Amino acid sequence: MVLDAYTYVFALGSMFALLEAYNNGANDVANAWATSVSSRSVTYRQAMILCTIFELTGALAVGARTASTIKNGIIPSSAFGTNAGVQLLAFACSSAGASIWVMWCTRNSAHVSSTYSLVSSIAGVGVAAVGASKVQWGWSGGSGLGAIFAGLAMAPFISACFAAIIFMLIKVTVHMRKNPLPWAVWTSPFFFLIAGTVCSLSIVYKGSPRLGLDKKPPWYIASVSLGTGFGLALLAALFFVPYVHCKVVKKDQDLKIWNVFQGPLLFKRPAPENADQLQAHVPNYAVVQEPVDDVSSDSSSAKPHNTDGSEEIKPVAASPGHDQEKGVIGLSPDYTYLQYQQLLRDARERHHAKLRKTKGPLGWAMRSLHENQLGAGSIHETHNLVAAVKRIPAMIVVAFLYGTHYDIHTAQVGIHNSPEGRRMERVYSHAAKYSNEVEHLYSYVQVITACTASFAHGANDVGNAVGVWAGMYAAWSTGNPSASKAEVPLWQLGVTAATICIGFITYGYNIMKVMGNKLTYHSPSRGSSMEMGAAITILIFSQYALPVSTSMCITGATVGVGLCNGTWKAVNWKRVGLLFFSWVMTVPIAGLIGGCLMGLAVNTPHW
Incomplete structure (x- = not known):
């Protein structure tokens, strides 16, 4: 026992x-x-x-x-x-x-x-x-x-x-x-x-x-640690440095990732003829603040509305001088707490609408959840019990795969013209922006x-x-x-x-x-x-x-x-x-x- x-x-x-x-x-x-x-x-x-x-x-x-x-x-x-x-x-x-x-x-x-x-x-x-x-x-x-x-x-x-x-x-x-x-x-x-x-x-x-x-004795610890560090640095100097030099300094847009194994030979690789007029083929690392209007046909409107869906609600214009710190010019609208929460729900729904159009297990699961939502009445109603049973396999798939398709960058920039969005604009305005290369x-x-x-x-x-x-x-x-x-x-x-x-x-x-x-x-x-x-x-x-x-x-x-x-x-x-x-x-x-x-x-x- x-x-x-x-x-x-x-x-x-x-x-x-x-x-x-x-x-x-x-x-x-x-x-x-x-x-x-x-x-x-x-x-x-x-x-x-x-x-x-x-x-x-x-x-x-x-x-x-x-x-x-x-x-x-x-x-x-x-x-x-x-x-x-x-x-x-x-x-x-x-x-x-x-x-x-x-x-x-x-x-x-x-x-x-x-x-x-x-x-x-x-x-x-x-x-x-x-x-x-x-x-x-x-x-x-x-x-x-x-x-x-x-x-x-x-x-x-x-x-x-x-x-x-x-x-x-x-x-x-x-x-x-x-x-x-x-x-x-x-x-x-x-x-x-x-x-x-x-x-x-x-x-x-x-x-x-x-x-x-x-x-192990101290000399062994020091020699192994420093030897590993300097060995890794040497490999970087032999393979990594020539690769990025060819990619961002010479602006070679035809360079492939497997060319890194050519090592120092990449220094002899000729630069493109019009290299002076080219921009290095690199991503834009700037933090995007502006909202992206990418509303799917079956998603909710990007505009805030009442939680009961009865009527569209609009933000209240800020009073003169409100929240106008350095880096923020002019008036911007303010959303109430309920409106702000609705904006978050709308953004999430637009993201879900994109996922429903994708192929694969997650797309199927998101479509299944969307098509089998709980209806009127209590959970013990027959139609709700049937919908709940149909949702179980889809919920398991979403639990494992939803995170792998989440749009982290869009979620991080916040809601444009919200107090948080304006606060981050002020914070970003005080940080130096360096070249993308x-x-x-x-x-x-x-x-x-x-x-x-x-x-x-x-x-x-x-x-x-x-x-x-x-x-x-x-x-x-x-x-x-x-x-x-x-x-x-x-x-x-x-x-x-x-x-x-x-x-x-x-x-x-x-x-x-x-x-x-x-x-x-x-x-x-x-x-x-x-x-x-x-x-x-x-x-x-x-x-x-x-x-x-x-x-x-x-x-x-x-x-x-x-x-x-x-x-x-x-x-x-x-x-x-x-x-x-x-x-x-x-x-x-x-x-x-x-x-x-x-x-x-x-x-x-x-x-």
Whole structure:
């Protein structure tokens, strides 16, 4: 009977642990990749592939480092004595508390830290299970709550400093030159050097005990890390530099991606005869603010209307001087709250109308949902029951594929002439716009920095998510409380990392649409600096087994780069304030949810 109860609690706790990992991917990973997608360096689908590869690599190579802190640093194993059932129940309630809070926030596009949600939930559970005196509130050798929550202030600041330093190097070395393009080409291997060194250092230096690398002498660590970094930089100099030189300097529009393997021979490739009159064949990386009139025949009107559809409603003209800050000229209409919500619904319907015209499983599913909407009356009416049954297969398909077709860029620019849209126009007006040729070069660099950031997230946040699951597994499989130094099974790291990637792929768009360009102006050169600054900070904290929020790091890095424009007006401080508020509120709310669940479970009448 005891084993049956253990199995039941373990199964329930595992479900919540994986749900917490899923929400981690939909929230934290989406925030980390929002920079690259916002800068148009990668598409959402490309980000999915790269995220899966490097998230798994970081998790399997380094991910167990922070798991011990989550598992034993907040509530010591000794606090449970010999009662493995209470420890199993405590970890299950911790996962439930964190997953419930992060899931609600993700559903409402609220950006929170899954790391601090889990940590706060564990603290609340500890108070309910073993008492406040047994919870490690202080520094506790770098693994207690004092050390963890110190990162709440330190991590964003350190990330901002690293990102600002990197971007200022780019700005001074490249952007401020009279002819910045050659400087951008020849200095690009520097980023490959940093990325290779940082990633290899995180694996070698106390990173992968399974490979025995944590016992190596300092000279070995330095030589392997620097050798990897310089080797990657050398490959970039031999293959990447000639390719981008031919593409953006010589403006060779006939160049194909497979020509990169010609390496230095590309320098001898003749430039087009009319190269002086050509523009480099590169995308436009400017953030588009103007709305696009692309209304499908079966979509709703772009104009706002009453929610009951009775009559078209029009925005009210702003009063003289209203919201007329620098960069905004003339009067612009104001929409009421209900009108603004209707505009959002209209934009979503236009997007759905496009999807209904596509081929493939998602197009079929969207058409099926559109054709089988619930009709009049209650859900138990026959026609509604039939429609609900027909909608089930389509809803499953949409759940898996909708995120891969979401238009992140359109969602990020906001509603034109709304308060948010005008606010972002003011923010963008204070940011310098650099040439598309230079930004195109850094779009390649940003792919490397984004992969580094994803590797760093796998090294840190996977350990956070798997820590409680590993504790539950040890208590369930052995019948004894989890040992403080118990090794995290490799299969649990892999399953957790895969679940995080699924969360990013299927639901990450819900966070990405409110991040990125809504904090400050993004471009590939800025984005690569943000991601590298955040990645360095995350990996530093991981090496000392300190869980840190990836979201906080990338947000701090974004603010740091935004301030490099030379004015505080280049940052959307309202959005930053909302993010900080959500971080602060996460601590008590997640703690209360986890603590209340544990209190109810422990004190439930039993026989």
